[in-house]
Amino acid sequence: xxxxxxxxxxxxxxxxxxxxxxxxxxxxxxxxxxxxxxxxxxxxxxxxxxxxxxxxxxxxxxxxxxxxxxxxxxxxxxxxxxxxxxxxxxxxxxxxxxxxxxxxxxxxxxxxxxxxxxxxxxxxxxxxxxxxxxxxxxxxxxxxxxxxxxxxxxxxxxxxxxxxxxxxxxxxxxxxxxxxxxxxxxxxxxxxxxxxxxxxxxxxxxxxxxxxxxxxxxxxxxxxxxxxxxxxxxxxxxxxxxxxxxxxxxxxxxxxxxxxxxxxxxxxxxxxxxxxxxxxxxxxxxxxxxxxxxxxxxxxxxxxxxxxxxxxxxxxxxxxxxxxxxxxxxxxxxxxxxxxxxxxxxxxxxxxxxxxxxxxxxxxxxxxxxxxxxxxxxxxx
Numbered sequence: 001x002x003x004x005x006x007x008x009x010x011x012x013x014x015x016x017x018x019x020x021x022x023x024x025x026x027x028x029x030x031x032x033x034x035x036x037x038x039x040x041x042x043x044x045x046x047x048x049x050x051x052x053x054x055x056x057x058x059x060x061x062x063x064x065x066x067x068x069x070x071x072x073x074x075x076x077x078x079x080x081x082x083x084x085x086x087x088x089x090x091x092x093x094x095x096x097x098x099x100x101x102x103x104x105x106x107x108x109x110x111x112x113x114x115x116x117x118x119x120x121x122x123x124x125x126x127x128x129x130x131x132x133x134x135x136x137x138x139x140x141x142x143x144x145x146x147x148x149x150x151x152x153x154x155x156x157x158x159x160x161x162x163x164x165x166x167x168x169x170x171x172x173x174x175x176x177x178x179x180x181x182x183x184x185x186x187x188x189x190x191x192x193x194x195x196x197x198x199x200x201x202x203x204x205x206x207x208x209x210x211x212x213x214x215x216x217x218x219x220x221x222x223x224x225x226x227x228x229x230x231x232x233x234x235x236x237x238x239x240x241x242x243x244x245x246x247x248x249x250x251x252x253x254x255x256x257x258x259x260x261x262x263x264x265x266x267x268x269x270x271x272x273x274x275x276x277x278x279x280x281x282x283x284x285x286x287x288x289x290x291x292x293x294x295x296x297x298x299x300x301x302x303x304x305x306x307x308x309x310x311x312x313x314x315x316x317x318x319x320x321x322x323x324x325x326x327x328x329x330x331x332x333x334x335x336x337x338x339x340x341x342x343x344x345x346x347x348x349x350x351x352x353x354x355x356x357x358x359x360x361x362x363x364x365x366x367x368x369x370x371x372x373x374x375x376x377x378x379x380x381x
Contacts, residue, residue, distance in 0.1 A: 007319030008372060013185045013192070014362035015247075016254035022246035034239025035219070038246040045252045046196060049164075050171050052179075054199040056212055057245055058238045061160045061182035061195035065093035065130075067238060068156045068178045068197065070211050071204045074099045074127050081121050081129035081153075083113050084330040084340075085348040090130050090158055091329055099127065101338055103330040105345035109286045110134065111355075114347070115143040119151065128154040131176065136188075136294025137287055138167030141175045156180070159198070163188060164259060165294035172294070177201040183248055188258060188296060188362075191248040194240050211235040261362050262295035265369060269298040269358060272373035280307075280380055298358050299325070300376070305353040311379045312356055318375045322356050 026032055039057050046055035058064045074080065076098030082090050084103040091101040102121055107114045111134045118129065129148060131139045148155045155175065159165075160182035162172040173179035178201070183194035197212075199205050209219040215235030220226050251258065270284060277284050283301040287293050302308040308324070315322045328348045330340030342349070359372055 006321045008321065008359050008364075008368050009361075010321040010323050010357070010359050011186045012361045012363060013190060014258075016251060016257060016362075018250040018253065019247045022250050023243055026242050026246040029242075032241055032243050034241060036242030036245065038242050038249050039240070041249050042196075042245050042252065045249070046181075046198065049255075050173055050198065052174060052198045052200055053202045054205045054208065056197045056199070056208060056238075057240050057248075058195040058197055058212070059240045060193055061158070061180050061184070062089040062093065063236075063238045064180035064195045064197040065089055065156070065158065066096060066236070067208060067211055068128075068180065069093045069097045069099070070234065071178065071208055072128055072154050072156075077125060078127035079123060079125045080127055081118065082329070083130070083132050083134075083348070084328045084335070084345040085111060085134070085326050085352065086130075086132045086158070086329065087160070087326065088329065088332075090132060091334075094128070095334075095338075100125075101329070101335075102126070103335065103338075103340055103345055104129075105347045106134070106351070108347050108351070110137050110139075110288065111347075111351060112137065112139040113144065115140040115147070118144060119147045122147075122151050122153060126151070126153050128156055130156045130158050132158040132160075133162035133165065133172050133294075135285060135299065136162040136165045136172075136296035137285070138162065138165055138172050138291045141167050141170075145175055154178075157198075160184075160187065160195075161296040162294045164255070166292040168290045173198045174200055178204065183251075188262060188294060189248065189251040189255075191240070191244040191251070194244050194248060207233065212238045258362055259295060262360075265360060265364055266293075266295045266298055268366065268369055269373065272370070273300065273376060276377045276380075282307075297360050299355050300358065301351060302354045302356060307379075307381070308354050308356050310381075311376065314379050315372070315375055318371075320359065320372055320375055322358055324352070325355055325357055326352060328352050 074097040078099040080094040157176040157179035159173040179198040181196040281303040
C-alpha cells in the first residue's frame with residue numbers, strides 16, 4: 001500500500017501554514033540555490049535557539065555525518081565507535097573515509113549508546129564515537145564526554161531524533177565537538193530531505209564552510225574576505241536549495257505549535273496503552289527524570305518477535321501502518337565484514353526483534369489516534 005491507501009499511515013508530511021508563502025518568496029528573490037536568505041535564517045535560528053557556535057544546513061543528516069568524518073580527518077586505520085542499533089549512515093560516513101566501525105550495544109531502558117561499555121572499546125586507534133539520541137531521549141552525556149575527554153576521543157552527536165530535547169537542562173546537540181540533525185519528512189521539523197551540521201568546537205567552523213562548498217573558499221568570497229575563490233581542500237556539494245530552507249524556516253517558526261501537538265500525541269499513547277502494556281508484558285518508552293525528550297516517536301516493545309508480528313499484522317488488517325526499526329548493524333553483511341558476530345550486542349539483537357513504532361506525525365488527529373490505541377488494545381497475547 002502507498003501512504004494514501006492506509007486508513008492511518010505511519011507518517012504523513014505536515015505543514016504549518018507559511019511554507020508556500022516562503023517558497024514563493026524564495027522564487028521571487030531570484031536565489032533558489034544554496035545559502036540564500038532562508039538558509040541564513042535557518043542557520044541563525046539554530047545558532048540562537050541551541051547556543052551552538054555555527055549551524056550549517058546540509059542536504060541530509062547523512063551528509064552532515066560525512067562532513068563530520070572529513071572535519072575530524074578520519075582515515076584508514078582509524079576506529080569509530082557506533083551503536084549497532086542505529087541507521088546505517090552513522091557507520092557509513094566513517095567507513096567512506098576508510099575507518100573501521102566498532103559496534104557498541106545500547107542500554108535496555110532508553111535504547112541509547114551504552115556508556116558503561118564505552119571505555120573498554122577504546123583502543124589506540126579510536127578516533128571518534130557517535131552518541132545517537134534514540135527517539136529524541138538524550139544519552140548519558142556527562143559520562144560519555146568525561147571518558148572521551150580523558151581518552152582523547154572526539155564525540156559526534158547524531159541528534160536526528162532529538163532537536164530541542166535536553167539532558168540535565170542542556171540542549172541535545174551541544175555536547176559533542178560536532179552534532180548532526182535530520183529534516184527528513186519523518187522528523188518533527190521537515191523540508192522533505194535535509195539536515196544540518198552543528199559545530200560546537202570553533203576550530204572546525206572555517207574548514208566546515210570550505211568542505212561544504214566543494215572544497216573551495218567560496219563562502220569567504222561572498223563575505224568579501226577574498227577577491228576570488230579557489231579550490232583549497234577536499235569537500236563536496238552539501239548545500240540544500242533555498243527552496244527547501246524556505247519550507248524548513250516556516251516549520252521552525254511554528255516550533256511551539258509543532259512540539260505541543262507532538263507532546264499531546266505522545267502522552268495520549270502513553271495514557272491509552274499503559275494498562276494494556278501491564279497486562280500483556282509489553283514495554284513502553286522510558287524517559288529518565290533528568291531528560292526532556294523531543295517527542296519524536298512512540299514505540300512498544302513486545303514480549304517476543306511472534307507477539308510483535310501478530311500486533312503488526314493485526315494493525316495492518318485494520319488499515320493502520322506500524323513499522324519496526326533498525327536491524328542490528330553488526331549482523332548485516334557489511335557489519336560481519338568488520339568483525340560483527342552474533343551475541344556481540346545482545347540488547348540490540350533482542351530489541352530489534354520486538355520493537356514496533358506506532359503512527360506518529362504532526363497532523364495525527366485525536367480520533368485517528370484513538371483508533372490506533374483501541375486496535376492495539378485488542379491484541380492481548
